[in-house]
Amino acid sequence: MDEKFESLFEKVTLPNKVELRNRFVLAPLTHVSSNDDGTISDVEINYVEQRSKDVGLAISAASNVTDLGKAFPGQPSVAHDSDLDGLKRLAKAMKKNGAKAIVQIHHGGAQSLPYLTPNGDVAAPSPITLQSFDEKEEHHAREMTHEEIEQTITAFGEATRRVIEAGFDGVEIHGANHYLIQQFVSPYYNRRDDEWGENRLKFPMKVVDEVVHTIKAHADENFIVGYRFSPEEAETPGITMEITEELVKNLIEKPLDYLHVSLMDVNAKTREGRYQGEERIKLLHQWIDGRMPLVGIGSIFTVEQALEAVESKNVELLALGREILLDHNFINKIQNDKENDIISVFDPNRENKHDLPPKLWEQFNAGFYPLPRTDGK
Template sequence: MRQKLFSSYDLKGLHLSNRVVMAPMCQYSVKAKDGKPNEWHYVHYLSRAIGGTGLIIMEMTDVDPDGRITDFDLGLWSDEQIPAFARIIDGVHSHNGKIGVQIAHAGRKAEDAAIPVAPSAIPFPGSTYKMPRALTTEEVRNVVQQFAEAARRAVEAGVDTIELHGAHGYLIHQFQSPLTNQRDDIYGQDFARFGVEVIQAVKKAMPADMPLLFRISAVEYADGGYDIDHAIELSKAYHAAGVDAFHVSSGGEGPAGERKPGNYPGYQVPFAREIRAAVNVPVIAVGMLEDPALAESVIGSEDADFVAIARGLLRDPYWATHAAIALRNEPDRIPVQYKRAY
């Protein structure tokens, strides 16, 4: 019997052979100070395509040099960076894989920026973080355009999809949170406005049939942080602006207070289920889902439409193939060179 995890799915014009997503994970490669992916990234991503992953999402890729978490993160702030991304994307496609890129700005969590920027001059807790400078209203509009330009470059590089990073305490998340957005201009009066403008600008740079993904923190764990109800209202606004699927995570805005994040397999799945039901939109569930039976149950129970595997795919580039074997399903794409091993 064909398993749900390895059933195909069409998201707008993107056809995926299975529901396994490689979550974006920064590699912090010391040879990437110019923002360009290098040989490490080439081997890293192509290995997961050969391993049968349905959709690979490249790591957080920043729209500005000072928008990186560290100087070893990737970027798409210059046309000179396009060829290095295109080489990887073409390689993944040559192995019948699908690949997107996560576009972002770290905001106040930019550790190596001389002076980070943020919605408000509120530093992220911790000794490694600097006091950020609040963006002016005009500068906010300029950042929106930076996202659009990065999306254009991603499309030119040949991506199959784009994901916007609105989770884990980075810039879009900072604007959508009352904890970090204490502005008195239009971007403070509506917590969804910055995200909506980014989505609308990015959509204009994308082909009409290319899906736009959005990673969202469903809840915050710091005392006074927002809850799932706020995330649902944000998601409704973002979906109306053009988001086609949500990648549902949580936290990242600061140290946990009274409410603590789970530390067990599937602890974030209920968040994905709630957003899926409330917004009527496809979702990606993530968070310690690397047990194949659990991943299968998430899809089979219709809690989510996709499962994102993070550390499990760091440990095992062939996680998807091995999961298919574990579920007694014949993998669609065992490379002919490896078939005798199965």
């Protein structure tokens, strides 16, 4: 390996003393490939084993903690004890080659899809009408009751117990991408006038506390817990960097092992407000103040882009999303002086279809995700 890439392969020690073998993270990618009932499929096992083999930390696709929270076709479930057999297979596949295996626990909230939820029911912090994922038309989400909110917090804890029983190394709380936890933080989605609206950080902090409590009861000190968040919303009034500053400063007081910022571009700048024009990742790293590692992600398609992100000193860990889908040997090629062979462009005519699960390949081919492409679409 070229010595200039050595910083990408430095070990990272988490606050709980667990050591990751390198700085690379498999991002929690929506693969739409689980069985219809949310159990783990054979296709999914093969796919995730390939993508996990060289990273330090591997995060599964967002996995719904209740049936009401299902937001994607082919989404994995951690909502039932009957999911455990498949989850055990998934844990074994993800850990097979030395990665630490994490399940991202998730609830779609307003973004849940009526055609996937019981009786077409969708619930959110406040009533809202919106269009989500693959929908052709808008759907309506009703307001959650106080009892349902409490039940959902408990469900995140129960999901964590199942993840522990399945043999995973940790969980990541999905507080990003306009799903339920982010919705409670957002003044756009959360217009409640009760305790859950007057303090919009109450719900995420309660979820964190429930997950941590479950870990203490069922796992040892090596079990990893992370939290993913989106730093700004385009909606008005939405989440601003000022709101995110408050969120981060609350999160770093919790016994978390990393924070994971969801960005489409790792170098993206703040849109508006007090921090307008400043790099989001730099601000976040300053606010975390060395308390725990920050995972960055966003449009990393080449080894040079990965190196630039790590050498900026604004991230300790670097998640690969679309790129590791295009080339699951990305990391291995760097290690073996084959970085010039890295595949960084989607080729719809590629014979092996980038080793993607069939349904995910169809989405790539249809242009569902922004990607460099050989056909210019």
